[in-house]
Amino acid sequence: MTCPGTEELSAYADHMLTPREHAQLQQHLQGCPACQHRIGEMTSLQHALRALPSPTLGFDLASRLEDRLRPQPQRSPARHWLGNWSGWVPAGLAAGMALASGVWLGGLLLGSGAVGARPATMVRVFDPVPPGGLCAAAELCRLTKGMP
Amino acid sequence: MGIFSHLQDDECVARAQRGDRAAFSELVARYQDRIYRFLVRLTRSQDDALELTQETFLHAYEALERWRPEARFTTWLFQIARNQAFDWLRRHKRVEFVALEDDDEAALPDPAPAPDAALETRQDFHALERALARLPTEHREILLLREIEEMSYEEIAAVLDIGLGTVKSRIARARTGLLEKMPR
Numbered sequence: 001m002t003c004p005g006t007e008e009l010s011a012y013a014d015h016m017l018t019p020r021e022h023a024q025l026q027q028h029l030q031g032c033p034a035c036q037h038r039i040g041e042m043t044s045l046q047h048a049l050r051a052l053p054s055p056t057l058g059f060d061l062a063s064r065l066e067d068r069l070r071p072q073p074q075r076s077p078a079r080h081w082l083g084n085w086s087g088w089v090p091a092g093l094a095a096g097m098a099l100a101s102g103v104w105l106g107g108l109l110l111g112s113g114a115v116g117a118r119p120a121t122m123v124r125v126f127d128p129v130p131p132g133g134l135c136a137a138a139e140l141c142r143l144t145k146g147m148p
Numbered sequence: 149m150g151i152f153s154h155l156q157d158d159e160c161v162a163r164a165q166r167g168d169r170a171a172f173s174e175l176v177a178r179y180q181d182r183i184y185r186f187l188v189r190l191t192r193s194q195d196d197a198l199e200l201t202q203e204t205f206l207h208a209y210e211a212l213e214r215w216r217p218e219a220r221f222t223t224w225l226f227q228i229a230r231n232q233a234f235d236w237l238r239r240h241k242r243v244e245f246v247a248l249e250d251d252d253e254a255a256l257p258d259p260a261p262a263p264d265a266a267l268e269t270r271q272d273f274h275a276l277e278r279a280l281a282r283l284p285t286e287h288r289e290i291l292l293l294r295e296i297e298e299m300s301y302e303e304i305a306a307v308l309d310i311g312l313g314t315v316k317s318r319i320a321r322a323r324t325g326l327l328e329k330m331p332r
Contacts, residue, residue: 005320006320006321006323006324007316007317007320009320010316010319010320010323011316011320014294014301014319016301016316041327042323042327045295045323045326045327045330046295048272048276049276049280049291049295049296050295050296050298051273052273052276052277052296053273054181054185054296055184055185055188055194056181056184056185057180057181057184057198057201060177061176061177061180061201061202061205062172062173062174062176062177062180063173064202065176065202065205065206065209066169066173068206069169069172069206069209071167071169
């Protein structure tokens with residue numbers, strides 16, 4: 001058997017070969033000092049890297065981040081029956097009240113106009129004959145008086 | 149011991165997704181040192197690694213809504229940390245190998261104070277850290293994930309978003325490269 005490549009030796013060191021490949025390579029290693037040496041180097045490197053002292057932060061990072069974590073948006077399992085329209089309820093109520101008060105005030109104005117005399121200002125503007133005045137042409141006076 | 153220390157990662161994430169910040173703090177406590185040591189060796193700067201560790205957890209918190217239980221929290225978090233580090237390396241144009249000067253030794257983690265008898269071990273550690281720092285970033289990160297973080301090939305494939313075959317070949321090349329850089 002020819003010597004396996006570095007990739008196979010590396011995978012062997014990681015126990016990542018199939019059982020059959022592993023057995024074949026193991027058999028090769030028994031008679032190949034060069035590959036034994038190579039595997040030895042790789043496993044020594046593994047142990048050395050795992051033994052390296054690790055730097056640590058040395059403080060509680062979570063407490064430092066606390067102020068920078070914004071609250072997560074909540075997931076709502078079911079929507080309210082009003083759905084997205086619920087935000088419009090106060091505005092709708094206000095608009096309804098405004099409309100009702102407008103109708104009421106308008107009714108007051110119209111109602112008082114129906115029973116009372118026409119305001120003098122209106123008469124002056126639209127009536128060609130001032131109140132108490134004499135009519136210069138009877139046809140004209142009758143026409144304007146008859147107008148709605 | 150936190151109040152959520154008995155919970156699995158995915159249970160903590162589920163609680164954090166519902167707005168429980170204490171559950172997220174538990175995850176930070178569990179992984180802050182692993183993420184920090186990974187970033188120290190990727191960036192070769194303790195100050196920048198600290199900043200990037202904070203950014204990693206802030207990004208994770210912002211992205212919690214998108215986490216799904218199918219993904220392992222550890223690999224998801226390392227993916228975020230790795231992206232943070234590569235963005236930083238690109239911004240600082242340090243993706244390619246930059247020779248370590250003597251001053252840069254301060255950036256390497258300092259082992260515990262050693263008596264004279266342990267001086268040789270300390271020098272060995274230092275030589276290994278220097279050799280690791282001289283590797284191209286792609287080789288360095290895959291060895292860190294495999295040897296220091298002890299991740300499986302499948303987990304490494306998920307973190308680096310590459311196929312299993314690439315993981316296998318890249319680990320082999322990284323090992324060869326590191327052995328070549330080690331003093332004889």
